[in-house]
Amino acid sequence: MTRHQRLGSIFWLVVGIYVAIASYQLGLGRLHKPGPGFIFFLSSLILIILGIIDLVGNLKRPKIEKEKKAEPIWRGFRWHKVLLVLGGIVAYIYFLNLLGFLLSTFLLMVFLYKAVEPTRWWVAILSSLITTVVSYGIFRVWLQVPFPPGILEF
Amino acid sequence: MKRGAKEILVIVGLVVTFALLFQSVDLAKAKDPDYPTRPINFYISYGAGGTTDLMFRAFCDTAKKYLGQPFVPINKVGAAGTLVGVTVMNSKPDGYTFGSFAATNVIIAPLSGESPYKDISNFTLIGNFANYVYPLMVKADAPWRTWKELIEWARKNPRGIKVSITGAKSNTSMGVCVSQAEMKENVEFTYIPLKSSSETLSAILGGHITLYGSTVDPSTLEYVKEGKLRILAFMDTCKVPGYESIPSFQELYGFSIINVMGVLGPKGLPDNVLKKWDDTFAKVVKDPDFVNTANRMYTPVVYMNRTELNKYMAEIYPKAGEIIKMLQAEEAKQKK
Amino acid sequence: MEVLDNLYLGFSHIFILENLIYCFLGVFIGTLIGVLPGIGPVGAMSILLPATFKTSPIGSIIMLGGIYYGAMYGGSTTSILVNIPGEAASVVTCLDGYQMARHGRAGPALGIAAFGSFIAGTLSIVGLMLIAPPLASIALRFGPPEYFSLMCLGLTILIYLASGSIIRALMMAVFGVIIGCVGQDAETGSPRFVFGIYDLMDGIGLAPFVMGLFGISEVFLNIEQVLKERNIFETKLKRLFPNLQDWKDSAMPIMRGSILGFLLGILPGGGAVISSFASYGIEKKISKHPEKFGKGAIEGVAGPESANNSATGGAFIPLLTLGIPPNVVMALLLGALMMHGVTPGPRLIQENPVIFWGVVASMYVGNGMLLLLNLPLIGLWVQVLKVPYKILFPLIILFCVIGAYSINNSTFDIAIMLIFGVLGYLMRKYNFEGAPMVLAFVLGPMLENALRLSLLMSDGSFLIFFNRPIAAGGMIVTILMLISCIVPVIRKKREAIPLEEA
Numbered sequence: 001m002t003r004h005q006r007l008g009s010i011f012w013l014v015v016g017i018y019v020a021i022a023s024y025q026l027g028l029g030r031l032h033k034p035g036p037g038f039i040f041f042l043s044s045l046i047l048i049i050l051g052i053i054d055l056v057g058n059l060k061r062p063k064i065e066k067e068k069k070a071e072p073i074w075r076g077f078r079w080h081k082v083l084l085v086l087g088g089i090v091a092y093i094y095f096l097n098l099l100g101f102l103l104s105t106f107l108l109m110v111f112l113y114k115a116v117e118p119t120r121w122w123v124a125i126l127s128s129l130i131t132t133v134v135s136y137g138i139f140r141v142w143l144q145v146p147f148p149p150g151i152l153e154f
Numbered sequence: 155m156k157r158g159a160k161e162i163l164v165i166v167g168l169v170v171t172f173a174l175l176f177q178s179v180d181l182a183k184a185k186d187p188d189y190p191t192r193p194i195n196f197y198i199s200y201g202a203g204g205t206t207d208l209m210f211r212a213f214c215d216t217a218k219k220y221l222g223q224p225f226v227p228i229n230k231v232g233a234a235g236t237l238v239g240v241t242v243m244n245s246k247p248d249g250y251t252f253g254s255f256a257a258t259n260v261i262i263a264p265l266s267g268e269s270p271y272k273d274i275s276n277f278t279l280i281g282n283f284a285n286y287v288y289p290l291m292v293k294a295d296a297p298w299r300t301w302k303e304l305i306e307w308a309r310k311n312p313r314g315i316k317v318s319i320t321g322a323k324s325n326t327s328m329g330v331c332v333s334q335a336e337m338k339e340n341v342e343f344t345y346i347p348l349k350s351s352s353e354t355l356s357a358i359l360g361g362h363i364t365l366y367g368s369t370v371d372p373s374t375l376e377y378v379k380e381g382k383l384r385i386l387a388f389m390d391t392c393k394v395p396g397y398e399s400i401p402s403f404q405e406l407y408g409f410s411i412i413n414v415m416g417v418l419g420p421k422g423l424p425d426n427v428l429k430k431w432d433d434t435f436a437k438v439v440k441d442p443d444f445v446n447t448a449n450r451m452y453t454p455v456v457y458m459n460r461t462e463l464n465k466y467m468a469e470i471y472p473k474a475g476e477i478i479k480m481l482q483a484e485e486a487k488q489k490k
Numbered sequence: 491m492e493v494l495d496n497l498y499l500g501f502s503h504i505f506i507l508e509n510l511i512y513c514f515l516g517v518f519i520g521t522l523i524g525v526l527p528g529i530g531p532v533g534a535m536s537i538l539l540p541a542t543f544k545t546s547p548i549g550s551i552i553m554l555g556g557i558y559y560g561a562m563y564g565g566s567t568t569s570i571l572v573n574i575p576g577e578a579a580s581v582v583t584c585l586d587g588y589q590m591a592r593h594g595r596a597g598p599a600l601g602i603a604a605f606g607s608f609i610a611g612t613l614s615i616v617g618l619m620l621i622a623p624p625l626a627s628i629a630l631r632f633g634p635p636e637y638f639s640l641m642c643l644g645l646t647i648l649i650y651l652a653s654g655s656i657i658r659a660l661m662m663a664v665f666g667v668i669i670g671c672v673g674q675d676a677e678t679g680s681p682r683f684v685f686g687i688y689d690l691m692d693g694i695g696l697a698p699f700v701m702g703l704f705g706i707s708e709v710f711l712n713i714e715q716v717l718k719e720r721n722i723f724e725t726k727l728k729r730l731f732p733n734l735q736d737w738k739d740s741a742m743p744i745m746r747g748s749i750l751g752f753l754l755g756i757l758p759g760g761g762a763v764i765s766s767f768a769s770y771g772i773e774k775k776i777s778k779h780p781e782k783f784g785k786g787a788i789e790g791v792a793g794p795e796s797a798n799n800s801a802t803g804g805a806f807i808p809l810l811t812l813g814i815p816p817n818v819v820m821a822l823l824l825g826a827l828m829m830h831g832v833t834p835g836p837r838l839i840q841e842n843p844v845i846f847w848g849v850v851a852s853m854y855v856g857n858g859m860l861l862l863l864n865l866p867l868i869g870l871w872v873q874v875l876k877v878p879y880k881i882l883f884p885l886i887i888l889f890c891v892i893g894a895y896s897i898n899n900s901t902f903d904i905a906i907m908l909i910f911g912v913l914g915y916l917m918r919k920y921n922f923e924g925a926p927m928v929l930a931f932v933l934g935p936m937l938e939n940a941l942r943l944s945l946l947m948s949d950g951s952f953l954i955f956f957n958r959p960i961a962a963g964g965m966i967v968t969i970l971m972l973i974s975c976i977v978p979v980i981r982k983k984r985e986a987i988p989l990e991e992a
Contacts, residue, residue: 202539202818211539233688233692237688270688316946322679344949352824353758355813356629356814361631362633363947371828373813374813376836
């Protein structure tokens with residue numbers, strides 16, 4: 001079994017243990033009157049058991065599986081781009097309240113266009129402008145979604 | 155660094171600098187003499203389409219006529235209405251954010267300790283415009299014709315009466331009220347917490363619960379009119395027209411459910427905003443369309459202006475606090 | 491026949507220009523709302539609610555109802571095109587619909603979704619017409635114990651949802667239950683796994699959760715590959731409409747989906763989401779080639795899409811015949827009716843036949859309009875796929891972000907979407923599936939709620955699940971299904987052992 005597959009199961013195992021402990025503290029109640037933590041505890045127990053089965057089962061599998069290990073899941077992929085985009089959206093959430101919808105959306109779009117693939121500036125700016133205005137029209141004007149006002153009072 | 159990335163960084167840096175600069179300049183609108191000049195956000199703590207939601211939307215619609223600006227009703231359901239409380243509490247007191255209140259999110263939840271605010275000091279309670287009707291009903295084929303009969307049966311069958319008040323027993327006004335009745339009569343009901351009055355209606359029609367204790371809408375009352383459901387008592391003196399002969403808790407026990415429905419805003423609203431709202435509020439509650447809607451929805455108009463409302467709150471808070479403490483003590487005793 | 495007379499009455503009210511316009515407006519807006527991720531029919535309906543106060547009662551139901559089932563049509567579009575569920579009922583369509591799009595078969599996918607929705611919608615209206623009152627009274631008999639057994643049955647469908655390792659699918663499901671139950675406890679009011687974040691008191695939103703788990707994760711997975719050399723979608727489109735083989739494959743799934751969705755839609759809390767999952771699971775179990783599911787099997791689109799549309803028809807039943815809305819959308823409709831002074835309930839059909847039959851007639855018309863609207867749009871949507879991904883993905887992100895915000899007017903939902911976007915991305919990399927998590931997320935809290943309420947009702951006795959006929963029936967079927975799953979596995983293991991030893 002590849003290291004990657006083991007990592008996955010271990011992660012969920014850890015999650016299961018955490019939830020089990022936390023839910024125990026919530027109170028399990030009694031069997032005929034389950035408390036708030038009951039379903040969490042039960043679920044996390046199952047998660048832990050399944051996680052162990054998954055780990056063990058794969059460790060036992062014949063070594064032929066090792067051939068498959070050649071499939072990389074991180075090398076050769078531009079995962080830093082994912083981080084960039086993620087960061088951009090996080091920044092958007094923060095800026096939305098600060099700068100308001102129009103400005104933040106425009107900036108986000110330009111960022112997204114430029115950050116991942118090489119795009120010419122005028123393409124990025126023009127597309128961002130259009131999409132910002134159109135989405136404003138759809139969501140603010142038509143659907144009346146109240147966006148935070150921010151600086152431009154929109 | 156790649157050329158494109160550098161450019162992005164420069165732009166972002168500029169924007170951040172400007173943003174921080176703007177932040178330091180106080181852009182909050184100075185006294186807005188022409189208030190209101192843009193639409194007002196109104197947060198409703200109940201689900202869209204329910205009677206409460208409709209009443210608040212009707213309020214917004216009517217207030218628009220007198221205030222001059224439209225409202226944007228926004229449903230923000232959750233946490234027994236305290237989510238709206240929190241939202242309004244934290245909003246800018248410029249007169250463009252208001253919300254709904256009922257007994258639960260301004261009195262019961264804060265007092266029972268299950269909300270992020272402990273009292274109403276962070277709010278401006280603008281006014282109360284209606285009261286709910288809270289009938290306690292059983293199915294017509296149930297063996298009890300009066301409330302007294304139900305209580306007698308309940309005495310002999312502890313936990314036998316399955317009552318559903320919408321929400322949890324501990325943090326809703328209905329829960330508190332029925333619990334008081336339990337204590338007075340020394341009986342024990344079983345509470346089945348359901349999430350909406352429609353669920354409660356289908357539960358009682360399907361025979362899954364025995365007693366319905368919640369608000370009603372015209373659809374629910376159809377069943378009463380057709381004789382499929384029977385009202386045994388009212389939790390407040392506010393009764394369904396035509397059923398005045400059925401006793402209220404006030405008549406039976408000397409207390410009523412805490413029954414309020416109105417508008418709240420954040421603390422610190424400017425005087426001109428308050429004045430406009432006081433005027434508007436007084437006009438809305440007299441508006442014939444609004445009164446009609448209120449009657450149709452079985453939430454008749456009951457008006458308390460800001461001063462009266464604050465007085466009421468000042469009186470009711472300590473009383474409600476005591477009741478809740480007492481109920482919580484009982485709960486703790488029973489758990490042992 | 492009386493029914494035909496009544497239908498005639500209904501239609502005579504529909505074919506008035508005013509009502510026809512409302513119908514068209516409703517389904518048009520509904521389709522758009524369905525396409526836009528995040529914001530659902532409830533949002534649009536609550537905005538249009540005041541406008542309907544000025545119209546006739548029948549006009550307002552026609553329009554608002556149109557928005558509801560129109561949204562079901564539109565929701566499949568983004569699921570198929572970009573793996574973003576337009577609303578939760580379209581999650582399952584992502585599984586095979588998107589794969590079909592990746593293989594150049596977006597046209598047939600969209601087509602069969604539209605046709606399936608139309609057929610299912612029409613069938614559900616027929617059901618509404620003919621058997622509404624008796625079905626409604628059966629629905630009333632579903633209390634917490636019955637729901638519990640239904641949820642148990644629903645969870646066994648999970649086993650069929652998995653394309654890969656069942657153990658891993660179950661792990662995801664169990665985690666789905668955990669996150670589904672986050673929030674305020676219904677009985678005690680205490681916060682569970684809320685971490686002090688007040689927005690979580692009401693739980694994690696289903697829409698941002700699925701948008702992130704499916705949509706955002708897909709974007710992440712795509713952009714980390716070097717785009718210049720690869721096209722995400724096969725540009726050589728094979729065909730624009732479903733071919734004969736597609737129809738042959740889809741016919742029975744559509745039928746089954748329609749019936750399933752209709753029945754589940756009547757139950758409060760049931761509805762489109764569960765019926766779409768159920769349909770997928772059933773189709774996969776019945777199929778002669780279950781391994782094709784998850785890779786672009788058209789049955790995986792036909793069945794669920796039909797199910798979620800006929801669920802909308804079913805949902806009208808408790809509303810119109812009992813005055814009890816089975817979901818939030820119907821609650822809005824109830825409100826609209828009450829504002830007009832109409833009280834839906836057992837007497838509606840007799841006292842106000844115009845409303846009932848007018849709505850029925852309008853649903854026929856609306857479904858027809860939707861089919862006519864959506865079919866030509868398929869050509870348009872398919873063009874969207876030709877847009878270079880580097881231009882497309884920022885738009886996808888933008889609509890997801892705004893869509894997530896617009897659900898509750900809160901940036902918190904955007905954050906939720908992101909968190910599950912990252913989780914979904916990692917899950918795909920490490921070989922864990924998302925669909926079981928979604929089903930469990932929906933069913934888990936309902937299961938827990940049903941369990942606790944049932945035990946409250948029975949004062950702690952577990953017998954309540956077995957001494958009520960419907961509940962007992964459900965539990966028995968669940969146990970049988972579980973057995974039928976486990977037995978082949980045990981048998982296989984028994985056969986495998988001698989082989990290994992040989």
